[in-house]
Amino acid sequence: MTDLTLLSFFFFAFQLIAGEAFFNFVLMFHLTPQDPPSDIFSNCLVFTYTKELHDYRNSGFVWEPGGFGCFLIITLTLNLFINKFTFDRSSIILTIGTITTVSTTAYLALLILLLMVYRYKHRKINLGVVLMIPVLVLIMVKTPLIGEKIVSLYNSDMENLENIDHLSSYYDNIDMQMRLNRFASITYIYDLFKYKLILGVSNMYDELMNRVYNVNISNGIMDFMAKYGLVGFLYLMSCYAKFCKRNVKYNECTVYCILVMIVLGFGSPILTTPIVLMFLFLPYYKLPEPIYLLVKRPVLLNSEFSSAN
Template sequence: MNLQLLRKKRNKSLDYIFVFILIIYAGSATVFVRSFNSWEDIVGILFICFFAVYYAINNRIQLNKTFYLLATAYIIYSLALTVKFGEVHLQFFSIYLISFYITYITIVTLRYRFFVIYEEVMYYLCIISLFFWSLHQIIPEQLTSFIDSFAFSKPGSINVKSNIIFYTINDISVVNDYVVNLGYFNLFRNSGFAWEPGAFAVFISLAIYIHFIKIKFNKLINKRFLMYLIALITTFSTTGYGIFIVLIMFYTYNQHIKYRSIYLFVSVIMGVYVLSLSFMSDKIISLSQENTTNQLVESSINNDTKYAPQRITSFIIDYQDFLNNPILGYGGHNKEMWTAKLGAEIATISGIGKLFARFGLVGVIFFFVMLLRSSKLQSQILGFKGWGFPFLIIVMISISYSLIENPLLMCFWMAALFYPYPKMNPEGTQTYKIKRFKQKLELNKLQY
């Protein structure tokens, strides 16, 4: 089945602006955009809320029964947390309710045109990032001064030195692996618009995923793919390279049967080569040799130091919190974390670990059911084989980062909740639950 879009008479420029804002907010490089979760800059959270409402009104979007059911279930969940911990956590409650609303209006308004716009915006963001990244290698101090002079907001985390919306310069004095030693010379890693290179690699990987579908898995080597590939290489991200291997297998799986074995062989060789790269193997070894959890907690308490452990240790810490609150999680009550109770300041980074710890089985079941349904939906609507690939890609992202809690990523794994799910009628053709769109909307093939 060919990938199809529902075309509506709308302000297309506004669509691109809206998705661009979602992408930049997901990048979380400045206090302004990171305030969506932290509320550190009230203007930042109000801006995206008001823009989302304006976007919904402009497109005459009304809340439907599905959204009200989701909101009701979330309110009940929040009330249960309040009863359990004896405290109302308004910020936690508001953040996810707003996230659900933004995800809802994005999917209902754009449907799978969201993917088209996301890929288009990411293409130009990759071009911009490569331009600044090249300058960063040649004139790092001058570029930093230039970006500082145009910065509209403070860095969103300690590893960000400067940001100009489209490009981030990381502070190598805080995290020294933002510089890669290639033997004869060193290279700064490319963070693009995001707070760190690995996160930028995730956004690029999702764009490549959509790109493969748009070209219908035909001519692999083209200008757009090469741009994504170069941008991905400059991130030097283990997560990004790992997802890219899966993407090549995804491309291979959708080839004609007589070519599949060739592409599969190339994929395996490429995977072995990527894993053998020095910075990849060094990163894997360093993760396996990281200090034990108890040592980290003890050091934080004794030295009054805040730590952000890598993904393996982060997951171990989060999993213990899950065991302490297996059904509901600790929600927004961070002081209920076992490390916080001991007096340690540990900021975990594992997305899947936080999902278990913060939301318990309630959130875990919801996430995986929605991800499963949305992955199958994408396979059916977008016309590719192997629904397990988008499922695996999102899981791989969640292992490394908490991006899955962001509205942009929610549009990938919550699509099935708001998008009319295809079902088979007696004649064996696909129909849709929402019939009122049938005669009003024009179908158009997804292409450049």
């Protein structure tokens, strides 16, 4: 991820400088099939550029900047575990990469992550920090990138749902899926599945989702719950929490880890990707020591494997 982020800086610089010309260059090496073809999206496997929508945002190798920011935050979290919450070269690169995504979701998660780093290193309650929390919340609410964007997104989502029949006809005519943003995705999935969200519908998901409208869901939590239910979501979060607790030691920091994953899942459909689903298994892999000690002393791990074999 660090290498891919460095590579994205190189392409992102050309994206900012060249714009349309860079889009055409990336399109020459387009490796992912599109049906129907898009005149604004181009991907060369290691970098994605969506013209007009994300002219000044870094998508990296992912489908959009928000998704790239989610992968960066998860990787940054794991890297902080390895380095006992010390920012090394990789952490700095991943943080800068997160900033270049200009993603509200990634920014909120990064703020929570930075708070966790502070609390991990400073266990005593600092009155100044406590007083700063409401100030930071107020700044976030008043910042156009976060507060105004969330309000605008909510209002737009509700308006789109009210006109969903008209929008659906439009997207059907141009042979495209109708994209539902975060809040619209919550309402749409809840109205469609209702009590089925408790256990999920598994393999019936695609058939039921597109029975009435051909939509594209952007809220990862509701997407996951529709497939695997609230039960599946809680189990995933419990496994993730177990893994995190082994590396952060403090319950408070574990809560921050969970909040980070919830924020990421709310903003992007990443919960069904391998980088998240691996947490179903990691807590049950009996590591002899926390992850940061294994990385610092790989000989210990090799010797234990040798003795086990």
